[in-house]
Amino acid sequence: MSSANESLETFPTLPPFPTDIPTAPLLRLSLSELGKSEAQSASLFTASKDLGFFYLDLRGDQLGDTLLEESGRLFEVSKSLFDEGPEELERFDYSEQGSYYGYKGLGKKVVDAKGTKDRNEFYNAGKDDFLDQSPAPFAHPATLMKNKPLLTSYTAHAHELLTRILGHLNTHLAVPASTLPRLHDSSLTSGDHIRFIRAPPQPPSDLATALGAHTDFGSLTLLFNRVGGLQVLLPTTNTWAYVRPLPGHAIVNLGDALVKLSGGLLRSNIHRVVAPPGEQSTSTRYSLVYFMRPGDDVPMKRLEGGVVPPLAEGEIDEDVTSKEWISDKAMAGRVGVAMEEEKYKKRITNRAELGLEVGEGSA
Ligand SMILES: O=C(O)CCC(=O)C(=O)O
Numbered sequence: 001m002s003s004a005n006e007s008l009e010t011f012p013t014l015p016p017f018p019t020d021i022p023t024a025p026l027l028r029l030s031l032s033e034l035g036k037s038e039a040q041s042a043s044l045f046t047a048s049k050d051l052g053f054f055y056l057d058l059r060g061d062q063l064g065d066t067l068l069e070e071s072g073r074l075f076e077v078s079k080s081l082f083d084e085g086p087e088e089l090e091r092f093d094y095s096e097q098g099s100y101y102g103y104k105g106l107g108k109k110v111v112d113a114k115g116t117k118d119r120n121e122f123y124n125a126g127k128d129d130f131l132d133q134s135p136a137p138f139a140h141p142a143t144l145m146k147n148k149p150l151l152t153s154y155t156a157h158a159h160e161l162l163t164r165i166l167g168h169l170n171t172h173l174a175v176p177a178s179t180l181p182r183l184h185d186s187s188l189t190s191g192d193h194i195r196f197i198r199a200p201p202q203p204p205s206d207l208a209t210a211l212g213a214h215t216d217f218g219s220l221t222l223l224f225n226r227v228g229g230l231q232v233l234l235p236t237t238n239t240w241a242y243v244r245p246l247p248g249h250a251i252v253n254l255g256d257a258l259v260k261l262s263g264g265l266l267r268s269n270i271h272r273v274v275a276p277p278g279e280q281s282t283s284t285r286y287s288l289v290y291f292m293r294p295g296d297d298v299p300m301k302r303l304e305g306g307v308v309p310p311l312a313e314g315e316i317d318e319d320v321t322s323k324e325w326i327s328d329k330a331m332a333g334r335v336g337v338a339m340e341e342e343k344y345k346k347r348i349t350n351r352a353e354l355g356l357e358v359g360e361g362s363a
């Protein structure tokens, strides 16, 4: 690779991501090409079945460029948000009300079945609060209220981008037109949210997993990384590999809801966050996530038609809505919530539920 290309692939203000560590072979797709090329669309489907993770180059597409610009501003908002400090932010911890929205302080989740505490803090800002359509909105910290127009706009744009991806998946699953986009219509109340994450540098003598091994529970996740630390468990070798952050790109991954709706055809891969590698280990790691989930009342039943494998004779789908299904998984793993082995497994993946092979998840 030429040095000119290399400079396009690093973040100028950050220490470089090492070149000598194993990285995950995510396909690189391009948003502008996706609209024009059937081959790109077919690659999206392949990546969604094989690894459940891909890069999406957002440059050169109007929506993509807007998301890059807005995500850049949200990294600054994230700094100000966490600079408000844990004492202030804890006022917005809604876990005692059984909600995953709001603030989760450092060490308030466990990363394994032994109960080891996490090494990050995060804030979940619900889509419906920021699109002004929540029946009962939560209070949010001053930084988020000050930047509400940006959060509103980003929520709408992230949702629009992920809806485009759902459109491609819908086509390749060959289910009736717009099935997936309709189940995720932005006007439906849902568990969608922006997540701001901050992980402080870890002492070299005491490195631990920042965010434990898990699969995402919803449908699609849009992720902006700058500092490394995200790892995926490669299904081919069952080994962990870093996802190298790339400027101009988002990382997209599929969650358990799409596995469930597609009868196991699509893949939600296990991933985790560890301390940033190499020279990045002294950096504070910020990461920006958008989780898309089906509307709250959507029944979590396998789609019918196209290439979705039909239920076996006599097999019936449980009667559960998206809201019930997701909140069950999302609250498992909070410190103070009993961490039964069964619940832990459920948090890791729903592959077992579907009778599929389950990868190692508790490392
Ligand atoms: O911070 C990251 O890179 C990944 C975060 C993540 O996997 C999550 O919040 O579910």
Ligand SMILES: [Fe+2]
Binding pocket: 214, 215, 216, 271
């Ligand atoms: Fe995740």
